[in-house]
Amino acid sequence: MNAKTKKNAVVHSALLVALSLAGGQAVHAAGAKATEIPPDWQPCAGVAKAGMNDCASKLHACAGLSKIDNEADSYVYMPKGLCERIAKGTVLTKEDVKKMMEMQKKM
Amino acid sequence: MPPLHELQRAFAAAMMEGKGLTVTTSMRTGPARRSLALYRRLIRNNYVQTLKITYPVLRRLIGGHYFNVFARGYLKRYPSTSGDLFAYGQHFPLFLLQLESPRVLIELARLEWACHELHQVADSPLPSQEWIQTLATVDPSAVTFRLNPTVRLLRCVLPVHRVWYALQPEADGNGIDGLSLSPEEGGLLVTRGRGKIHVRSLSPNQWWLLQAVRDRKTVAVVECMAREFMPDLDLAQFLTGLSDPVMGPVFSLEIHP
Amino acid sequence: MTLHCPAPIPARAGIGLRSYHFREIMESPPPVAWMETHPENYFGEGGTALRTLERIRVDYPLSFHGVGLSLGSTDSIDSTHLRKLKEVFDRFQPTFVSEHLSWSSVDGRFLNDLLPLPYTEESLNLVCAKIDETQTELQRSMLIENVTQYLTWPDSTIPEAEFMAEVVRRTGCGILLDLNNVYVNAVNFHLDPVRFLNAIPSEAVQEIHLAGFDRVGRWLVDTHGQAVYPEVWSLYEWALHHFGPRPTLIEWDTNLPPLAELVEQASQADAMLGACYATPA
Structure with missing residues (x-):
């Protein structure tokens, strides 16, 4: 076995290991879709996305809003103001906030 | 009495454009105008709420005020075209x-849109x-790769996944305070594993290999690519890392x- | 898991299934007879929502309450939407499938809400044609629900209850009677709820919804975000006496309480349903 073939063999067996990890405990015919629910499946992951059409069914039927007036919307996660926040990192800069103000005017 | 189609068209225009809230001449009364105003506010609010659920991290980043302004602007430019609200908001990045x-x-x-889509894709x-x-x-x-349905590859310049993780509701720490973003080559790998969404960054070589997976190249070809052009990459380790059942397996064969 | 037929739903109380309660339901299955949910939330090809519903369906009969078909719209039925409904109905075998007597789209633009329909000969013909088409395509009958309206069309020529009765007569569909909506409309427009109920064909009523409302300025708004109000419980008692016992859903869509509170409302309804059987004929 030359070096090239040997390396192929190494990678190939790594693929087998990789697929074994992915396969877990499912035992199904090749190509069949898994129907077994993995034992540690989290039943509530991403549940917010599981009820999008609740918003359509009745007025206000989503996100727990009970007031009509949306103007005085509270910040979900912002203990500090936007301007203070931009001083501490580069995710949002003063330039970005300026741009957002420009965007606001276009609407 | 106007035909039903005309009534519905006029009502929809009153909802979305809001100009001249009267729908028909017989509805120029005060009570009718108030009714239409109520519907209008509630309908628009529904769409803002929907976008909040779809883009929660973006909203947390820019705050409620700007998010609401952009959400209302989005509604005008890209109104809903489906009876399934899961589809609403697809064009927000483009907007x-x-x-x-x-x-x-x-x-x-x-x-965030990629994460949203992944919640409903077929199981891998x-x-x-x-x-x-x-x-x-x-x-x-004789063996080809397949990219699993629970995967999205995003060619992003900025490592925005760091912002995404920092602003999750259950994240500890100071959010984005002190977080710096500088452009990186490569891209982002988004996967769904056991219902949860995970985001990882990819180096340029890893990105290129995953493009080959997406393009259904054979195992032989991918091995060749790694061998010839990425001597520093441990292909075996990379592929094993991509098969983690917790984060969701990225490929099948x-x-x- | 392949289902071949729906499970029967008795004339007992059920609860609305919301993703908010998924975890609680999985951990301690509530003592209710059935559950109802929006089929549109299960239009995906995989993921948490579908998995959870599969688990729940093992233990509970289901009713699917659609919100996106837009039966009152002058647009034709969206074939993709109908196809997805058929797929999800085949997969989960719901006992009841229902939609609303309203519209939510025109010229391909959707408003994703339940909009008021003028009650005229024209809208009657339209709604009946679309219900016929839907029932034929789905190969089953459906229930139509009365909605709240915050606007009365001056062009309406047929009262709402008579309109529904005629739709039933022409299409053979059933009625999902939402007593909260009856009450809210009655208060908002100074109507008599009993007059409405008297005009509804009794045999057509196959399901009843009970819910709460909110007051917003001059309006009662059908938010379904509170416990059922005493006035609506009274109307329910009258309806049970008039129509007889029917499967009854506690519908709570916003401001969601812990599961136990929903179950408590359901058991109140169950008590009243039980009383129907206890009363000598």
């Missing part, structure tokens, strides 16, 4: 791009042990006789 928004917002929006196939054993006997040029 932000068209308004020359800061790049971090555009790319974060793209990431789980290979059986028997099938894996069969693979061991097959010529690598097909045998061609």
Whole structure:
């Protein structure tokens, strides 16, 4: 076995290991879709996305809003103001906030 | 009495455009105008709420005020075209791009839409042990890669996944305080594993390899790419890392006789 | 898991299934007879929502309450939407499938809400044609629900209850009677709820919804975000006496309480349903 073939063999067996990890405990015919629910499946992951059409069914039927007036919307996660926040990192800069103000005017 | 189609069209216009809230001449009364105003506010609010659920991290980043402004602007430009609200908001990244928004917002929006889509895609196939054993006997040029449905590859310039993780509701720490973003080559790998969404960054070489997976190249070709052009990459380790059942397996294989 | 037929739903109380309660339901299955949910939330090809519903369906009969078909719209039925409904009905075998007597789209633009329909010969013909088409395509009958309206069309020529009765007569569909909506409309427009109920064909009523409302300025708004109000419980008692016992859903869509509170409302309804059987004929 030359070096090239040997390396192929190494990678190939790594693929087998990789697929074994992915396969877990499912035992199904090749190509069949898994129907077994993995034992540690989290039943509530991403549940917010599981009820999008609740918003359509009745007025206000989503996100727990009970007031009509949306103007005085509270910040979900912002203990500090936007301007203070931009001083501490580069995710949002003063330039970005300026741009957002420009965007606001276009609407 | 106007035909039904005309009434519905006029009502819809009153909802979305809001100009001249009267729908028909017989509805120029005060009570009718108030009714229409009520419907209008409630309908628009529904769409803002829907976008909040779809883009929660973006909203946390820019705050409720700007988010509401952009959400209302989005509704005007890209009104709903489906009876399934899961589909609403698909063009929000494009909308932000068209308004020359800061790049971090555009790319974060793209990431959030990918995460949103992944919640409803088909489950990834789980290979059986028997099938894996069969693979061991097959010529690598007869086996092709498949990118699993629970995967999205995003060509982002900024590592916005760091913002995404920092602003999750259950994240500890100071959010984005002190977080710096500088452009990186490569891209982002978004996967769904056991219902949860995970985001990882990819180096340029890893990105290129995953493009080959997406393009259904054979195992032989991918091995060749790694061998010839990425001497520093441990392909075995990379592929094993991509098969983590917790984060969701990224690829599957097909045998061609 | 392949289902081949729906499970029967008795004339007992059920609860609305919301993703908010998924975890609680999985951990301690509530003592209710059935559950109802929006089929549109299960239009995907995989993921948490579908998995959870599969688990729940093992233990509970289901009713699917659609919100996106837009039966009152002058647009034709969206074939993709109908196809997805058929797929999800085949997969989960719901006992009841229902939609609303309203519209939510025109010229391909959707408003994703339940909009008021003028009650005229024209809208009657339209709604009946679309219900016929839907029932034929789905190969089953459906229930139509009365909605709240915050606007009365001056062009309406047929009262709402008579309109529904005629739709039933022409299409053979059933009625999902939402007593909260009856009450809210009655208060908002100074109507008599009993007059409405008297005009509804009794045999057509196959399901009843009970819910709460909110007051917003001059309006009662059908938010379904509170416990059922005493006035609506009274109307329910009257309806049970008039129509007889029917499967009854506690519908709570916003401001969601812990599961136990929903179950408590359901058991109140169950008590009243039980009383129907206890009363000598």
